[in-house]
Amino acid sequence: MVGGGEGAFIGGVHRMAARLDGHWDLVAGNFQSDPDKSIAFGKSMGLAPDRAYADFRSMAAAEAKRADRIDAVAIVTPNSTHHAIAREFLTAGIPVICDKPLTITRRHADDLADLVATTGLPFILTHNYSGYAMPRQARAMIEAGELGNLRIVQAEYAQDWLATELSGNKQADWRGDPARAGPGGALGDIATHAFQLAEFVTGLKTETIAADLEAFVPGRKIDDNVNIMLRFNGGAKGMLWASQVATGSVNGLKLRVFGDKGGLEWAQETPETLLFTPLGGQQRILRRGGAGVSASATHATRVPGGHPEGYLEGFAQIYTDAAELIRAHGENRAPRAFGRLAPGLSDGVRGVAFIEAAIASSNANGAWTKIV
Numbered sequence: 001m002v003g004g005g006e007g008a009f010i011g012g013v014h015r016m017a018a019r020l021d022g023h024w025d026l027v028a029g030n031f032q033s034d035p036d037k038s039i040a041f042g043k044s045m046g047l048a049p050d051r052a053y054a055d056f057r058s059m060a061a062a063e064a065k066r067a068d069r070i071d072a073v074a075i076v077t078p079n080s081t082h083h084a085i086a087r088e089f090l091t092a093g094i095p096v097i098c099d100k101p102l103t104i105t106r107r108h109a110d111d112l113a114d115l116v117a118t119t120g121l122p123f124i125l126t127h128n129y130s131g132y133a134m135p136r137q138a139r140a141m142i143e144a145g146e147l148g149n150l151r152i153v154q155a156e157y158a159q160d161w162l163a164t165e166l167s168g169n170k171q172a173d174w175r176g177d178p179a180r181a182g183p184g185g186a187l188g189d190i191a192t193h194a195f196q197l198a199e200f201v202t203g204l205k206t207e208t209i210a211a212d213l214e215a216f217v218p219g220r221k222i223d224d225n226v227n228i229m230l231r232f233n234g235g236a237k238g239m240l241w242a243s244q245v246a247t248g249s250v251n252g253l254k255l256r257v258f259g260d261k262g263g264l265e266w267a268q269e270t271p272e273t274l275l276f277t278p279l280g281g282q283q284r285i286l287r288r289g290g291a292g293v294s295a296s297a298t299h300a301t302r303v304p305g306g307h308p309e310g311y312l313e314g315f316a317q318i319y320t321d322a323a324e325l326i327r328a329h330g331e332n333r334a335p336r337a338f339g340r341l342a343p344g345l346s347d348g349v350r351g352v353a354f355i356e357a358a359i360a361s362s363n364a365n366g367a368w369t370k371i372v
């Protein structure tokens with residue numbers, strides 16, 4: 001692991017999720033940019049002293065030489081550092097599991113894409129919401145044509161934790177600094193999740209967008225509220241709203257998809273159920289672990305329905321799919337089961353293209369802008 005030191009947020013989630021299905025152990029890491037604190041934190045995690053590293057470059061070099069080297073590195077540092085860290089490990093021949101957004105510039109995203117293409121190494125991007133069972137069920141139903149031709153895709157991700165300036169908050173500090181977060185605020189932090197989920201579930205690609213970005217909190221340098229209209233290939237249209245100033249909202253990620261034969265609705269805060277309404281019929285509540293769910297949703301299920309699964313299990317699914325991709329790569333075979341559903345480099349490049357298109361559109365007063 002690189003990042004995820006004392007007081008960090010997502011590194012701890014990755015550690016729990018990675019271990020959940022038994023495919024991963026934490027054996028090495030550079031957890032903070034301060035060398036002494038990184039080494040101390042690694043030791044506190046029970047790592048062998050020679051694998052608690054002072055910096056990520058020495059970690060990549062030392063791990064590449066070991067017979068028992070790491071199978072992958074998890075990158076859980078602020079956005080601006082992803083490119084250099086991922087580049088270092090890919091160059092050392094080590095697969096990467098990186099958190100989103102992939103990078104803070106398109107040039108850096110393309111550079112990683114080139115490196116992955118030339119090395120052939122697995123690269124997984126932890127858009128964790130596509131690991132939940134019921135979005136996978138929704139994807140399977142859309143693939144099977146149960147919604148008919150898709151017309152409308154509505155995605156939203158509403159939070160309120162940045163509704164005021166949070167000085168001294170570790171997570172808020174770098175998220176408000178374009179040098180570390182990149183040019184997008186809520187856009188990079190949470191709109192990218194809604195964007196990836198919408199494309200993952202529907203199988204559509206967003207072609208053009210019209211965006212209106214706002215920084216409501218005085219003095220904030222990057223957006224904290226995002227309104228975007230979307231036009232998809234095949235003619236579907238939609239809207240994406242992401243906000244970190246939506247008072248009363250916590251992790252309100254929600255997706256609604258409407259076709260000419262039916263409609264679907266899924267919300268992250270009630271992840272066990274998917275609402276499906278066939279045109280002219282009664283609304284049905286589909287439950288994770290219930291009868292008749294897709295093989296892909298069953299694959300993303302651990303315990304029987306009624307024993308709730310959620311955030312950690314969705315994250316764990318990405319790690320399980322990553323393990324399969326990395327094993328398949330090592331054994332020179334195609335991935336089994338649903339390993340191919342893991343989000344990867346192309347999701348990362350699209351996410352960065354989405355961020356850049358949204359900013360360009362908003363700066364041009366909402367002009368329709370292509371995602372390229």
Ligand SMILES: NC(=O)c1ccc[n+]([C@@H]2O[C@H](COP(=O)([O-])OP(=O)(O)OC[C@H]3O[C@@H](n4cnc5c(N)ncnc54)[C@H](O)[C@@H]3O)[C@@H](O)[C@H]2O)c1
Pocket residue numbers: 002003004005006007008009010011030031032033056076077078079081099100101126127128170171174189
């Ligand atoms: N998938 C998700 O749902 C999700 C949720 C939260 C955050 N994230 C992403 O995870 C990343 C981290 O976010 P966070 O909220 O955990 O941030 P954080 O500030 O809580 O943690 C970042 C950690 O990285 C360490 N770090 C910083 N620079 C480093 C370097 N050069 N070398 C080694 N360690 C370094 C810091 O010391 C800290 O321990 C971001 O890219 C963020 O967008 C994803």
